[in-house]
Amino acid sequence: MRTKLRPRLVVTILAATAALALSSCIEGPIAGTPTLTLGIDPADVGYTTSEVFLFDQAQAYLPDAPLTADGRWSVSPDPDTDEAGFKTRMVVVRPTDPAAFNGTVYVEWMNVTGGADLPVDWTGAHRDITRRGAMYVGVSAQAVGVNQLRSADPTRYGSLVHPGDSYSYDIFSKAAKAIRTDRKVTGGLKPLRMVAMGQSQSASRLVTYVDAIQPSDHAFDGFLIHGRGSGGSSLSQSPLASVPVPSPTQIRDDLDVPVFVVMAEDDVIRSNTAVRQPDTPLMRTWEMAGTAHLDAYLSRFSKSDVGDGTGARLLFDEMxxxxxxxxxxxxxxxxxxxxxxxxxxxxxxxxxxxxxxxxxxxxxxxxxxxxxxxxxxxxxxxxxxxxxxxxxxxxxxxxxxxxxxxxxxxxxxxxxxxxxxxxxxxxxxxxxxxxxxxxxxxxxxxxxxxxxxxxxxxxxxxxxxxxxxxxx
Known part of the structure; x- marks a missing residue:
């Protein structure tokens, strides 16, 4: 079955461009080497790495009505809270040869469960991202990641500031808009398609983002949600008003962009199958047999896998x-x-x-x-x-x-x-x-x-x- 997406995606791109013209600011590329564990050296596969800082004002959100399990939420900027200034970073991994760029950008909400930014989906899929000429951007959307950077390397990251995770959803939208329109971010390359992605804790943030923010911001052309739990993340949290979301929470079924959910065995077990949804023209779910949330490839072998068969050999021998x-x-x-x-x-x-x-x-x-x-x-x-x-x-x-x-x-x-x-x-x-x-x-x-x-x-x-x- 084929689904016509392009007219709506054109509207999305135009809306994002208009919004950016009034808001975001980019500093960089920043000289030196970004602090991020990419595993492989992108130069070994024809890629280059850069880092930019994004600074702007972000808003927090409150629900217009009680949040429901179907994910069909309506939210508005918190009327009692001023916009807050932020400065965060984005790590960009792109083809060294501009002619090799295929137009697709994967934007990862980096995982901070371990106390620092982790590019989990880059780690799991860098082989296919790089051999197809796609671009990867890792966004430090949450306070834990930004604060860890400031502490670990104050010389490089001391100017970063994060007002709290209630603002993380708007920060992620502003990052997307900057990637789409500011060529300082992309090294002069023009994105044609942008996919938001995130695993585990980041997947929970994306569930809330998809249900609450995407319908108004139209920042992304699609979502790849990997290893979600039964709910989403709080829409707002301390020190602002706490707004938890229902558990279970579904992906809303009235989006105009595709959503692809991929689940390991233990993701399905921990969510107690409560978030299973039927496929639709714009929704797919893959539950992957024989897999785990954090397997040997993600934690140990990805860094050695540059296309010479090493990854496959290590996994077979490990079995x-x-x-x-x-x-x-x-x-x-x-x-x-x-x-x-x-x-x-x-x-x-x-x-x-x-x-x-x-x-x-x-x-x-x-x-x-x-x-x-x-x-x-x-x-x-x-x-x-x-x-x-x-x-x-x-x-x-x-x-x-x-x-x-x-x-x-x-x-x-x-x-x-x-x-x-x-x-x-x-x-x-x-x-x-x-x-x-x-x-x-x-x-x-x-x-x-x-x-x-x-x-x-x-x-x-x-x-x-x-x-x-x-x-x-």
Whole structure:
């Protein structure tokens, strides 16, 4: 099915341009190296990194009526609170060759759960962002990130100021408008499509942004919301009036731009399936089997993955011989294929905006109970249903979103290698394993859940590693 998006997107771009002409100010690019853990060196893949400061006035919002679970909210600037000045930063990663830019910009609401800015979705999908010539912009939208920068490097960041997270939604809109229209931000490149994205805590902020702010600001052409919880984040919070949002909260169904929600196994479990929504012409959800909120790729292997097969090799080897559990955790960290499904989601989102063709529909993960949520599992321990990966369909390990223990352990998921006996019961021979792997990869490519370039890399690694399996 095709959905015509372009006329509305033209209106969006014009509205954003008009708003910016009256408001935002950019300082920079700032000399020196930004403080942000990108993992890879963008120069190794033909990209350059810059940083700009955005300063302006931001407003906070209050609801016009009680906030409802359907997300169809109406909000207005808080009449009892003056606009507040802010100065934040944006980190821009763009093609070094201007001719390589494909027109798409991914704008990440950076995650601050750990006390500093983290570009989680860049970490998960940088391979596809960079090989397609897209641009990435990480926005320090929240006070925690800005205050950490000021503390860690007062020489570089001492002039930054954040008035509090009640203002974060308007700050994010102003960042979007600056990216779209101020060429100092983009190194002279002209954005044609802008996708807002964020994972976990940032996804919760985006849920509130989508429901409350996007209908009036029209700042983005689409949203990719990764690993959301059952609700959104507060619309307003201390030191201003506290305005919590309902839990569960749906994505409003009357938007005129597409929203793509991607969920790991444990995201579905923790949200208790309460935020499942049916697909529409402008709404898609993928629940990814065999994945975890914070897996081995996101936390350890992304930084080594520059297109030479290293990432695929590390993940395969981790499934067969996982690192011991982190201190305080019950299970070894998930080493599944989240990054590959996420890359396919990014590619599908880009195509959605370009052509109006939505991503493939994704089946929900199968459950045996929903109060609490318990996922159905096959004889090898992998989830049934959902958006599949070769790692769960042609398994060498049981990979899931389940872990326990102290700190962030519950986010790490688990990996349990199949025993020699299980592998011998599952496959007749090494060649049988490789043949099944190849067939699964091509099926996933055909369904839209995997990119051909990644399928080629995964098959190459599996063919090499098959020699190490205890099979004839």
């Amino acid at each position: 067969r011989s996982p690192r011991a559990p982190f201190a305080g955790c019950a299970n070894s960290q998930n080493a599944g294929g989240l990054t590959y499904v996420l890359r396919a989601a990014f590619r599908a989102m880009d195509r959605w905006l370009r052509t109006g063709t939505p991503p493939s529909a994704g089946a929900p993960l199968a459950t045996t109970s929903t109060s609490p949520t318990v996922l159905q599992r096959d004889e090898w321990g992998n989830a049934v249903g959902g958006v599949r990966s070769v790692q769960v369909d042609v398994p060498v390990a049981a990979i899931d979103g389940i872990n326990s223990g102290t700190g962030f352990c519950i986010l790490f998921g688990g990996t349990r290698p199949l025993t020699d006996q299980q592998l011998q019961a599952r496959y007749d021979s090494k060649q049988d394993f490789v043949d099944e792997y190849a067939a699964s990869l091509q099926s996933l490519v055909a369904q839209g859940y995997l990119l051909q370039v990644d399928a080629n890399e995964l098959l190459s690694v599996a063919t090499q590693r098959a020699a190490t399996l205890p099979l004839p």
